[in-house]
Amino acid sequence: MLYRRFGRTELQMPVFSCGGMRYQYKWQDVPQWLIPRKNQENLEATIRRAVELGINHIETARGYGSSEMQLGQILPKFNREKLIVQTKVSPKADAKEFQSNFEKSLKNLRLDYVDLLGLHGINNSEFLEHSIRSGGCLDVAKKLQAQGKVKFIGFSTHGATDTIIQAINTNQFDYVNLHWYYINQFNWAAIEAATHHDMGVFIISPSDKGGMLYKPPQKLVNLCAPLSPMVFNDLFCLSHSQVHTLSLGAAKPQDFDEHLKTLDLLDNASEILLPILARLDQVAIATLGEDWVKTWHVNLPTFQQTPGFVNIPIILWLLNLALAYDLVEYAKMRYNLLGNGSHWFPGNKADNLHNLDLRQSLSRSPHAEKIPALLAQAHQMLGGTAVQRLWQS
Numbered sequence: 001m002l003y004r005r006f007g008r009t010e011l012q013m014p015v016f017s018c019g020g021m022r023y024q025y026k027w028q029d030v031p032q033w034l035i036p037r038k039n040q041e042n043l044e045a046t047i048r049r050a051v052e053l054g055i056n057h058i059e060t061a062r063g064y065g066s067s068e069m070q071l072g073q074i075l076p077k078f079n080r081e082k083l084i085v086q087t088k089v090s091p092k093a094d095a096k097e098f099q100s101n102f103e104k105s106l107k108n109l110r111l112d113y114v115d116l117l118g119l120h121g122i123n124n125s126e127f128l129e130h131s132i133r134s135g136g137c138l139d140v141a142k143k144l145q146a147q148g149k150v151k152f153i154g155f156s157t158h159g160a161t162d163t164i165i166q167a168i169n170t171n172q173f174d175y176v177n178l179h180w181y182y183i184n185q186f187n188w189a190a191i192e193a194a195t196h197h198d199m200g201v202f203i204i205s206p207s208d209k210g211g212m213l214y215k216p217p218q219k220l221v222n223l224c225a226p227l228s229p230m231v232f233n234d235l236f237c238l239s240h241s242q243v244h245t246l247s248l249g250a251a252k253p254q255d256f257d258e259h260l261k262t263l264d265l266l267d268n269a270s271e272i273l274l275p276i277l278a279r280l281d282q283v284a285i286a287t288l289g290e291d292w293v294k295t296w297h298v299n300l301p302t303f304q305q306t307p308g309f310v311n312i313p314i315i316l317w318l319l320n321l322a323l324a325y326d327l328v329e330y331a332k333m334r335y336n337l338l339g340n341g342s343h344w345f346p347g348n349k350a351d352n353l354h355n356l357d358l359r360q361s362l363s364r365s366p367h368a369e370k371i372p373a374l375l376a377q378a379h380q381m382l383g384g385t386a387v388q389r390l391w392q393s
Helices: 035-050 067-070 095-109 125-132 137-148 161-168 190-194 218-224 230-240 253-260 264-286 289-296 312-325 326-336 371-381
Strands: 003-005 012-014 015-021 058-061 084-089 114-120 150-156 175-178 200-203 245-248
Touching: 012 015, 015 035, 035 253, 058 114, 067 095, 084 095, 095 114, 095 137, 114 137, 114 175, 125 137, 125 161, 125 264, 137 150, 150 161, 161 175, 161 190, 175 190, 190 200, 218 264, 218 312, 230 245, 230 253, 230 264, 245 253, 253 264, 264 289, 264 312, 312 326, 326 371
Parallel strands: 015 058, 015 245, 058 084, 084 114, 114 150, 150 175, 175 200, 200 245
Antiparallel strands: 003 012
């Protein structure tokens, strides 16, 4: 395993982390006696495999149902000083509720402290305010830190880049969990801000949210050769020194195997990536047009600025991926979350365009005239049954 300094925490972080949202039994709290033996045995085998590989960062959350409780059956069996344990607790308007939820996390994990506590889901200004106001959740986290129950404090986010940067620039957090990978590089400015503040940078879900790369379309397989799309994406992320660790949402012990192929490639990352990146760019331009590829995102309105709260940037992004790289299944999954993803994936689909006048909201876009037709194309191509986030299922 390779390790990187996790910003000002000074922790030596493995470049792969064992994310804890795929191997648990339920997305709700359940009594321990309801956990099937095979499920618990698989979770424990996954953790043991991670630690054997040197992946000693185990990451979970209060919102991951039975994950913390099940981890509490295995983590105390390891040398505590050799583990980096992170849990995440959502900020609340009532900071006492936040503290109560953290205490439940610690009890479930059967640990005296966690190395990393993330305020989970600072996705908009409301949750940022719950966190940083006087007497808010961050103040509670700092008290827990003073009590020795928490070593370092960070936050996770699915929010807009501006919101992420605003949270980073408070300089109150030691690290950030955020999305950034080849198909979604929108948060690079946030990574630069985190680097400026010497924060640890943890990438959320690069293999799933990064394109469902465990079942890639053949076109993407061909474009990424000789690497698998999963290894290509890992190498792309880790070729940037500002990125410290990628979360691998392992569901079973074997799920680490493909990712490990990345480690021997890092010294020659630029040379290996260059022809693959060129092919990906060429195909996107050939499919979508050079002007569109370079400027489609310019001056698009946010969903809050758009009639019907249509999330135009997300919809066009997903259409681009579907057309250029055949990421249709991924694009459908994400598209059909719109309208049902709450603050984790906000805004609506393009299913009501005939009742909406988008002219004013698109007035600053260089592609204003053709975007309504593209939104209609996206809905026709990607629309289907509404999708729920995993915890809602």
